[in-house]
Amino acid sequence: MTPASPLPTRELTVRACTDPVEWDGLVNAHGGHPLQLWGWGQLKAAHHWQTERVVVVDGDRRLGGAQILYRALPWPLKSLAYLSRGPVCEQQDAPVVLDAVARHVSRTRGSVALVAEPDWDAGSAGEQGLAAAGFVHTDGTILIPRTLILDLTQSEDDLMAAMSRTTRANVRKNLKGDLEFRKVASEAELEQVLAIYRETAERAGFGIHEDRYYRDIWRYLGEDSPIVAAFDGGEVVAFVWIARSAGTAFELYGGVNAAGQKARANYGVKWAAFTAMKADGCTRYDLNGLLNDGISDFKKQFAQHEDLLTGTWERPLSPLYPVYARGMPLARRVLQEGRKAAKTVLRQAKGAAGRARQLVRR
Structure with missing residues (x-):
């Protein structure tokens, strides 16, 4: 009762x-x-x-x-x-x-x-x-509850200015390089993303679902769950997977393989995710949780505040x-x-x- x-x-x-x-x-x-x-x-x-x-x-x-x-x-x-x-x-x-x-x-x-x-x-x-x-x-x-939420109504210049100096340099280097940043557009590209996620999880030591779970996100959420990826010669080397409503982008997963690490593509792909969601009309970008770990330290390089x-x-x-x-x-x-x-x-x-x-x- x-x-x-x-x-x-x-x-x-x-x-x-x-x-x-x-x-x-x-x-x-x-x-x-x-x-x-x-x-x-x-x-x-x-x-x-x-x-x-x-x-x-x-x-x-x-x-x-x-x-x-x-x-x-x-x-x-x-x-x-x-x-x-x-x-x-x-x-x-x-x-x-x-x-x-x-x-x-x-x-x-x-x-x-x-x-x-x-x-x-x-x-x-x-x-x-x-x-x-x-x-x-x-x-x-x-x-x-402790997280980092970016205000996407800001200009790209303001978003860039909020990053650490080293992060800005890595992003700009990616943007001037040979990597292509765009949304994943096919199931074949999705399978590359899943392979990188498995590799990232094994390297970082965190648990993940079976592949069918992620394929079902792709299936059921469709355009409401875009994956922004870095491509090197047509091959995915880093990605950010997002769930998106009209106003809020919520980061679900991310990963980078050895080639992407060498190119520091995890910086450029994060920036590409921010700007893609801004272009799609989202006004908030939630990086989904901050802990006391290396992944959270990486997230915190992209802004000078935290949210609770x-x-x-x-x-x-x-x-x-x-x-x-x-x-x-x-x-x-x-x-x-x-x-x-x-x-x-x-x-x-x-x-x-x-x-x-x-x-x-x-």
Whole structure:
């Protein structure tokens, strides 16, 4: 059962949206994030999730909505509901939209909790709306809130000026050289990108999905997920893979092979990604997370600031939430790491589920 809301009662309607054109129109009209686009939901539905899209209506006005991702949990916890860079709404409408979505999830799915990671700044009106809707901040982040977001409404000269001196020199050297920078245009080029990504992951020591996952991004998101690449004689040597809504470009992946490293193509291709998204009409470019690692150090060369988003917020939806919170500390790894982590969580959850059954019998 959804806990009592501190908000005043309003006659809102929550309805399902099954039309991709209507949904993406809603996302783009409200400045929504690309991880709320229809194609991203299709991708997740093809890889061990359930996806639902709902619109929150107040009379004849669409306040916003949410693409909700559900991950099954062991009985009796049912599922965990997740808003990846959602909901989609104006920040002043956040309290009522979030409350309506939470009540819908509780009523129709019985999920143990609703987790939200909006694309809003820390300390913003949207953050206040999360608290007003009964969400509590948690340190168990899924998407990293510390990031670097470029203002693409600036001129190219201003974007260039914000870089470190060495970075500017490397970018300009690339632009004057023989490398070609453009969007990937064929499945054959996509396969070159995947090969470089595997090579990059092995070199840097980070985990990646199987190739089918990335091919499905290409398939389901289409033009909303461009790949900007550096080509040397027709061969891909570096790339940046992006998800894009009307206003926001969100960097998903990047990689460079040995030849690209030698040419320092990772500098030129990053600049090419910025300018391509600016030309496409995006006003923000999110480099997607800063940690204390070499990849983050590279990202930070392209600007002199950092951004902090509001982070991860959670609203309990079930009397079993305390069992979930105590007995499933790895649950968010399901969201972060996918299938492999899901198996780990399910094994760890057996004890929690047993305790929950005892609780229900009492």
